[in-house]
Amino acid sequence: MIFVFGFRSPYAWLADRLIEDCLPAGAAERISRLPLWEPDAAGLAALNDAGSPSLYRPMSRERQFYILQDIRRLSRHLGYAIKWPVDPPDIRWELPHRAWLAAERLGRGQEARRAIFAARWERGEPICDPATLASILRPMGLPGPAELDTAPGGSRDEAFAALRLANGKGVFGLPTFIVGKQRFWGVDRLAFALSEAGLPHRSVAERWVGEAGDDQARLCDPAWAAAAAAGGPA
Numbered sequence: 001m002i003f004v005f006g007f008r009s010p011y012a013w014l015a016d017r018l019i020e021d022c023l024p025a026g027a028a029e030r031i032s033r034l035p036l037w038e039p040d041a042a043g044l045a046a047l048n049d050a051g052s053p054s055l056y057r058p059m060s061r062e063r064q065f066y067i068l069q070d071i072r073r074l075s076r077h078l079g080y081a082i083k084w085p086v087d088p089p090d091i092r093w094e095l096p097h098r099a100w101l102a103a104e105r106l107g108r109g110q111e112a113r114r115a116i117f118a119a120r121w122e123r124g125e126p127i128c129d130p131a132t133l134a135s136i137l138r139p140m141g142l143p144g145p146a147e148l149d150t151a152p153g154g155s156r157d158e159a160f161a162a163l164r165l166a167n168g169k170g171v172f173g174l175p176t177f178i179v180g181k182q183r184f185w186g187v188d189r190l191a192f193a194l195s196e197a198g199l200p201h202r203s204v205a206e207r208w209v210g211e212a213g214d215d216q217a218r219l220c221d222p223a224w225a226a227a228a229a230a231g232g233p234a
Contacts, residue, residue, distance in 0.1 A: 001030065001031050001032070001177060001178065001179050001193060001194070001196075001197035001199065002031075002032050002033070002034050002169075002177065002178040002179075003015065003016075003019070003031050003032070003033050003034070003175060003177055004033075004034045004035075004036050004166055004169075004171045004174065004175060004176040004177070004178065005033060005034075005035060005036070005113075005174060005175050006035060006036045006037045006093070006097070006174045007037070007093070007096050007097065007100075007116055007117060007120055007127060008037060008038070008093055008174075009174040009175065010067065010071040010075075010082070010121055011071070011174060011175055011186065011187045012117075012174045012175040012187075013117045013120070013121040014071075014074060014075070014078065014080070014187045015175045015187040015190050016113065016114070016117055017078070017080055017117075018078070018187070018190060018204050018207060018208070019031065019190070019204075020114065021207070022200075022203040022204045022207055023194075023199065023200055023203070023204070024200065027199045027200050030197070030199060031197075031199070033104070033109065033113065034162060034165060034166055034169075035097040035100055035101065035159075035162055035166075036056075036162075036163065036166040036171055036174060036176075037093035037094060037097050037163075038054070038056050038093055039054060039093075039094065039160075039163065040092050040094065043094065043160065043163075046160060047160070047163060047164065047167065050160075050164060052163070052164040052167045052168060053167065054163070054167060055167055055170070055171065055172040056172070057172075068084070071084075074187075077210070078207065078208075080122075081122060082121055082122065083121070083122060083123055083124035084124060085120055085121070085124045085125065085126065085127075086124070087126070087128075088126075091128050092128055093128060094156070094159060095128055095130065095133060095145055095148075096116050096127045096128060096133055097159060097162075098148050098154050098155075098156070098158075098159045099112065099116070099133060099137060099142070099143065099144070099145065099148060099154065100112050100113055100116065101153045101154055101158060101159055101162060102142070102143045102147075102148055102151040102152065102153045102154030103137070103142045103143070103153075104153060105151075105152045105153030105154075106142065106152075106153075108140070108142060111140060111142075112137065112140070112142055115136050115137075115140065116133075116136060119132070119136050130144075130145040130146070133145050134146070169183070170183065171183070172185075173185050173186070175187055175190075177189065177190060177193035177194075179193055179196040179197045180196075182196055184196070187208075188208065190204055190208070191204045191205040191208060
């Protein structure tokens with residue numbers, strides 16, 4: 001199973017927390033990660049030239065306001081404290097994702113991903129600011145922004161290879177979970193993706209919908225779904 005994430009997405013942050021909180025370590029380790037972000041103008045041009053155009057589309061103001069409301073509801077329901085960050089108009093998302101790729105190459109991607117997500121969505125920090133990102137990574141002994149060009153995995157070429165891979169898999173929104181040829185878009189599809197991958201899913205389903213968790217947990221079970229479709233017991 002591939003978890004396509006981006007630090008900009010609050011829904012990807014929720015998915016990352018649910019995987020961390022609800023899955024046993026051995027199961028979580030069977031999930032690989034692939035970063036996706038909105039490139040700057042030069043990056044978009046490079047992707048177009050490579051025949052791998054970005055599938056990301058800007059959001060309307062109305063959708064942005066809806067997401068603000070929705071994430072506040074969901075984070076409160078799940079028990080996660082959130083501090084909404086304020087992004088400048090010229091923000092460049094490449095830097096924190098390159099930093100994660102470098103950490104992943106060192107076998108420390110989980111630590112870096114959790115730290116960067118927490119900085120953005122739990123403390124409201126500007127993770128695309130080089131000084132802020134360095135303050136997150138350097139205490140962990142990981143390459144900071146100044147070292148990324150020479151750090152294994154952190155180069156711009158390697159970062160854009162990850163973007164091309166995500167684009168090639170048809171990823172248009174975050175989070176997306178890929179199991180074989182199946183794509184699952186949205187944090188609300190996490191339990192279904194885990195079930196498709198043969199990974200534990202009940203605790204995620206129960207955490208997601210609370211008291212109605214048994215119903216979604218059963219819906220995520222392929223054997224139960226097949227029996228229900230055939231007219232078997234609900």
